[in-house]
Every structure is written in C-alpha cells, then in structure tokens.
Amino acid sequence: RAQCAQVSSTDTYDYIVVGSGAGGIPMADRLSEAGHKVLLIEKGPPSTGRWGGTMKPNWLTNTNLTRFDVPGLCNEIWADPTGIVCTDVDQMAGCVLGGGTAVNSGLWWKPHPDDWDVNFPDGWRSKDVAAATDRVFSRIPGTICPSMDGKWYYPQGFDMLGGSLKAAGWNYIVPNDHPDMKNRTYGHSTFMFSGGERGGPLATYLATASSRKNFTLWTNTIAKRVVRQGGHATGVEVECNGAGHAGVVSLTPNTGRVIISAGAFGSAKLLFRSGIGPTDQLNIVKNSTDGPTMISSDQWINLPVGYNLNDHVGTDIEIAHPSVVFYDYYGAWSKPIASDAQQYIANRSGPLAQAAPNLGPIAWQIIKGSDGISRHIQWQARVEGSKSTSMTITQYLGTGTVSRGRMTITRQLNTVVSTPPYLRDAHDKEAVIQGIDDFRNSLKDVANLTWINPRADVTSEQFVNSIPATPARRCSNHWIGTAKLGTDDGRSGGTAVVDLDTKVYGTDNIFVVDASIFPGHITGNPSAAIVIASEHAVTRILALPVPKAVATSS
C-alpha cells in the first residue's frame, strides 16, 4: 500500500495552486514558465495514461491508454464513477488529475464575445481576453473530426438533424471559425481531443509544466485550509488522500501566493474552511470536525462565497427518425466491436475516437426577451434515447440568464446545491419555451420525424412546466459563479468575492481562478472559457507589484 509523506517544513513555494482542473493546470504551467517555484496540489489520483493512470477496461490492458484517454469511453463516468467523482459534492464532478477536463466530453468552444461582454467588467471584456484566447487556441486548437483517418463515423443523426435545420434556414458553420455567429447556426461538435485521444490541458499545459524543475505535482493530496494571518496566507494545510502528502506546506515568506482552483464547489468549500465566506457557512464549519482548529472568528472575512451559483438550465427534447443509427458506447466498455477496438488501438480511428454517445450537431440561437435581454441557447444533440432511432437534444440556456442559486456546506463538510439556479426568473423561462417552439417549428416539415418529447399534443410551455427545476432533471454539469469576480467588494454589501486580479477581497495573496469566478453563464460548454480565464488571470497576477514587505526586507 502506498504511503503518505509528511510535508517538509523547510521547502517553500512561490505559488501553491490547489486543484488541477481547467483553471489550475494552465495557471500552474504559466507561473512555472515565469520562473516561479510552483506546487500543484490535486486531491484525486492520476487519470490519463501519460500521468500514470491505470483505470481501464480489459481491452486496453496492453496499452498505455486509460478510460480517460479514449473519447468513446467518456460517458462511462455515468455508469461507473467509483474512485473518480468527488464524494463531498452532491453533483457530478471529477476528483482526479485534470478535474472536469479528465472526465468531460471534450466539447471545446471559442467563446462568443457576449460571453465576456455581457458578464464581465472592464478588464475582462472580449477585447481584454483576446490575447489569452489566442494563446489557448494555439495550444489546444480543437477539432471537428476527432477520428485520425479524417472520417465521421455514424453520421446519420448529424446528417438528418443538420440537414433539417439547414432546410429550415439555419446556417452551417465551422463553430470556432465564427465564435460570434451563434444565431440560427449549427455545426459539428468541436472537441479538445488531439491525436485521437483526450488531449486538452492534461496533454499540453501539464506536459510543459512537468518538464520544469521548478514545478512539483502532488496527487492524492487534499487541501484542507489556507493557513493565514489576517489577510495574508503563509501556507496550505494538506491531508493525505491514500497516498499523498500531509502537513502544512509553506509559501515563500512575504512573496508567496495561493491560487485556489478547486472548482465551483471545491473552491468555495476551501474558502469556507479557511474562514472566508458568509457567517452562517463559517459557523457550520466551526461546528464540524474542523471546529477546534479553525481560524478564530475575529479573523473571518465575510464574503458572499457560494451565492451567484449558476449552471446551464438543461431541457431535454427527444425525436426519432428512421435514418438515425445508434452506436452502443456503453457496451464498448466491456464488449467493444472487435474491429472498432482494433481500429482505435492501431490508428486512433473509428467510432471510439469520437465522444460518446455520438454528439452533434450543435446548434445555437439568440432570443430577445420581453425584458430586453438577449439570451443565448445552445442545442446539443446526441444519438441516444428511448428508441434505437432516437436523438436526445439538450437545450442549454446560457448568456443572458438572470436566475441564480446558492451552494452551502453541511456539518459533514459536504457541499450541496441548496438553492437550484434554474428558471427562477420568468424571462429565463420564457426564453426556454420560445426556443423549444422555434426548434419544433424548424423541424415541422421533416418527413418521418417523430416527436417523443414534447409530444405533438403538448405545448412547449406545458412541457417546460412539467420538468422540475431541480439539479436531478436540469443539471448540465456546468457549475460556475460561487466566488464571483467584480469591482463591488462583497465585504461591504457588494456581490464580488474576488477583484479584477482574481484576488480574494480582504487578502493580499489568496486568489481564486476557475469556474467559480464567472459572474454569469456563457453560451456553450465552459471548459475552454475557463482555460482562457486562467490564461488571462495569470497575466494579471504576474503583473501585480511585489508586496511592500519584501521590498523592505531585502
């Protein structure tokens, strides 16, 4: 059995980054590239083969590939999440090296300019993040055709639905060539995959970081709290998660900084355990097993951590058409079609190089509400459903949504979505309904198409009202917002937890960089936007002046 290592009391780090997801990996890479001594702490185990991951089905036994590497196995997370999901979160979240970028479907979008311009303040508008966007997409360009032989496998669903939208006047685009064309357009799913494998931050940013001597990665290590005196962090207390490290890791005195990138739930939890958040939540931590060692209440920093929670409202519709052909991606775990497994292993080609369960087309529209707000909708189709010829199409409501929820913590130190963010605003609901009406209308002349959900005799409004606005029925796994970025300091009645440099208000060296800082939701699946936010944040953090204490102590 692997051992836990005690943290050395003499080692110090310029930057401690907590969490190796979409926010944490690029951050750790860029900080180490700038010459700083960087420690990246991840609570989960290694995931992809490149990092020593071992979880795989039998047919991958003699390869370096794991379930995380093969796009066609990505939905196995829903069949067998053991040892992969975060057990302290009441939603699906990956607690492995790579976080969400190790378990997700790899959809990878260059954001619409409104994603920044509507949600973020000056300093974070689309023009401000343009350089960061270019850096991210030069490292991870993405592909609309993941199979290495350049073919699309089982394209019948795409052809039927895409062709029908085209006939109804929607325009085909290569999505990342036209990020600003998101109204009555559709295209192929675009993935971060490369070389027929998962790719993304794990295969790029983490690879360059790991080649540097000034970079250290600890897996299986849980950050329990930031150790701080007033607003100044001196280190991070860590716990061993089976085979990692335990003790207090120290920051370089005066100049060291902590970057919290533990995800929308993990970062909020770590802030709570560090005495940063609303008093009601800090009192819950105080009454937990953390209580005796928690920072004293006169040091608490009262910020609205956990509020502003958001996720795309997911609304599934289902159609069937005789031309659609289902491929059994779940079955491919234990019994893949032998020639498909062989084609994948030998050439990274075939259906298993595509994300399960055959995603696409993806379509977009913008709906102007009676409140004057333009709301963005993404339609995400996949070939699965109640019939072998079904396609389920999820409608995500993104940019422009007004509804917000809240996450809180329990005495067992688990995070819960206590106020679901879905459809709390009447105009958000109006947009969802209108979007479904438009989509039904667009498909009304398609021969042999059957509507399974909503049925022909059910109005879109009745249909939307029939689905509970709960995470169980509406979750899109795109959680954001719990440590909102903004200029209105949350300590004095504002809504923001971090400032424009992503620094937590009331602290001088604690930062949050991940999905948590997004003020509002964006058009599509968020991982690329989170990597861009990380690239942008690192530039701002590196430009911050060195604290005064250092200037005088040398």
Ligand SMILES: Cc1cc2nc3c(=O)[nH]c(=O)nc-3n(C[C@H](O)[C@H](O)[C@H](O)COP(=O)(O)OP(=O)(O)OC[C@H]3O[C@@H](n4cnc5c(N)ncnc54)[C@H](O)[C@@H]3O)c2cc1C
């Ligand atoms: C099943 C699923 C499918 C998805 N599909 C897509 C998709 O196709 N495209 C897309 O763009 N987005 C997708 N997403 C969403 C996307 O993956 C997330 O939005 C994104 O990964 C969030 O980035 P993050 O950096 O905020 O957090 P994460 O990527 O979740 O990373 C946080 C990391 O911090 C670690 N951590 C947490 N707490 C601690 C602690 N105390 N100490 C140490 N480490 C800690 C976690 O283990 C995790 O590795 C999907 C998500 C899920 C769950």
